[in-house]
Structures are given as C-alpha cells and as structure tokens.
Amino acid sequence: MDERLYSHFYDVEARFWWNVSTRRAFWSALAEVAPGRDARVVDVGCGTGIALREFPWRTRLRCGIDDSPIALALTRRRGVHDLVRADVATLPVASDTIDVVLALDVIEHLDDDAAALREMARALRPGGHLLLHVPAFNVLWSGKDRINHHRRRYRRPTLRRLVRAAGLEPLHLAYLNVALFPAALTRALWERLRPPELDTTEAFLDRLYHPSSAVNRVMTILTTTEARVMGWLPFGTSLLCLSRKLDSSTSRR
Numbered sequence: 001m002d003e004r005l006y007s008h009f010y011d012v013e014a015r016f017w018w019n020v021s022t023r024r025a026f027w028s029a030l031a032e033v034a035p036g037r038d039a040r041v042v043d044v045g046c047g048t049g050i051a052l053r054e055f056p057w058r059t060r061l062r063c064g065i066d067d068s069p070i071a072l073a074l075t076r077r078r079g080v081h082d083l084v085r086a087d088v089a090t091l092p093v094a095s096d097t098i099d100v101v102l103a104l105d106v107i108e109h110l111d112d113d114a115a116a117l118r119e120m121a122r123a124l125r126p127g128g129h130l131l132l133h134v135p136a137f138n139v140l141w142s143g144k145d146r147i148n149h150h151r152r153r154y155r156r157p158t159l160r161r162l163v164r165a166a167g168l169e170p171l172h173l174a175y176l177n178v179a180l181f182p183a184a185l186t187r188a189l190w191e192r193l194r195p196p197e198l199d200t201t202e203a204f205l206d207r208l209y210h211p212s213s214a215v216n217r218v219m220t221i222l223t224t225t226e227a228r229v230m231g232w233l234p235f236g237t238s239l240l241c242l243s244r245k246l247d248s249s250t251s252r253r
Helices: 006-012 017-030 049-054 069-077 113-123 141-145 156-165 178-193 203-209 212-228
Strands: 040-043 061-066 081-084 098-105 126-134 169-177 238-244
Touching: 006 069, 006 113, 006 238, 017 049, 017 098, 017 126, 017 169, 017 238, 040 049, 061 069, 061 156, 069 081, 113 156, 126 156, 126 169, 156 238
Parallel strands: 040 061, 040 098, 061 081, 098 126
Antiparallel strands: 126 238, 169 238
16 A cells, blocks of 8 residues: 555544444444453554554454554554564464454455455464455446555455355455445546546545545444444445354364
C-alpha cells in the first residue's frame, strides 16, 4: 500500500463513518466466539493499529504484524506495543498457537491471497478463528481501489472457496454497506465512461474522507444500523467473513 496513506488513515479512522461502522460490524461478528482472557490475538496487516486499540475483549496477547515501519510506528503511537515487522506470507508465529487472527482489508492487496490465507490458517490453533474483511464486487472497481493498490474485489462464493481451500470453515459470510452500493456502482460506471483526470493521492483522500460533521454523523448511524442485519444483505460494498480452523480429524472427513 502507498505509505502516504498510513498517516492519513491514522488521522481519520477513529471518527470517519465508514471506519467506525465497519469496526462495529467486526466486533458484532466476533462476539459469536467472544475471545476469553487467555486468548492470543494477532492482527495481520495491522495498519495503524486502531483495531488492536479498540479490540473489545481483554486477552492474554494482542499482537500486530505489518511489513511497514510507518504503520508500526503509528500503531505504537496508539499505545499498542506488541508488534512485529514481518510479511504476511511468512508469519513469525508457531503453527497451531493463535486463537484469533484478524485480517481486515489485507488480502485484496496481495498477489497471492490463497497463500496468505493458508499461512494464517497455519498459525491458528484447531478451533481458532479468522476474521476477514475485503472489498466486494469487481463491478465497483474505481479510483479508490487504484489509490489503495488493490489487486481485486471479491464475491461471496469466491471468498468461501478460498477460505475452505485454506482448511477453514466459514461460520459467517456477509455483505456490508448495501446502502452505499448504488452510489459506488454509479461512481464506478461513470469512471468507465469518462475516466477521471490523473489525481493526486492527497487530493483524492481529502475529498473522500472529510465529510461535514452532520453527514458523518448520519452515515455512521445508517451504516451501523444496517450492520445489525448483516447476513441477510444480498450485496454490498464489502464482505465480512468469520471462519474457524478445522482440526485434522474433521478436515479428513
């Protein structure tokens, strides 16, 4: 990812409506398995560390892994200090030891998403859980994906196959932000008809992430309310998956 984005995200993601509502959806999904005090949690591609800072359960370990020194420095600024600089493809974690792996807006950046999922599954203990969040539907591809250096967007069947191929059982697989879909689709189709002029990262982000306080408040309420019925939504702008690692006896069946 463009490292200029990290400082920007650090400044906005604690209050920007999309970030706030999606994190609430993350914790709602993970509440199904509510990590206990002895749980070991690893945030793979932790970015600026806000998910680790706001993680709503007390656990034995909350560790962030990222290959960007800028991201890790910003995570430390949030007060999170259990950090490791490493690549997602080669996690410095013993096999079958982690209770919860978070991979929030990570695998869409990678050339080999399947290999990354296998590596995360390797680190999980049997019965451990992986929480994934990815952008949905290639038809929504736009300048936002280019700025964020995405490789792809996903649909539910595709992500289900990838997760199962890694030895994981999908427990909860749902689209988020259905209310945003028409606007996102209109934007993507308009860009195909009239490609935008070359834009700078800073200008693009300034327009996208700085709504008025009233708009930000309304959108936070709307998307948070919608997240309460996730699982029933037939489409959306992103996709959330909670899965469980199968033990060897189950995987042989």
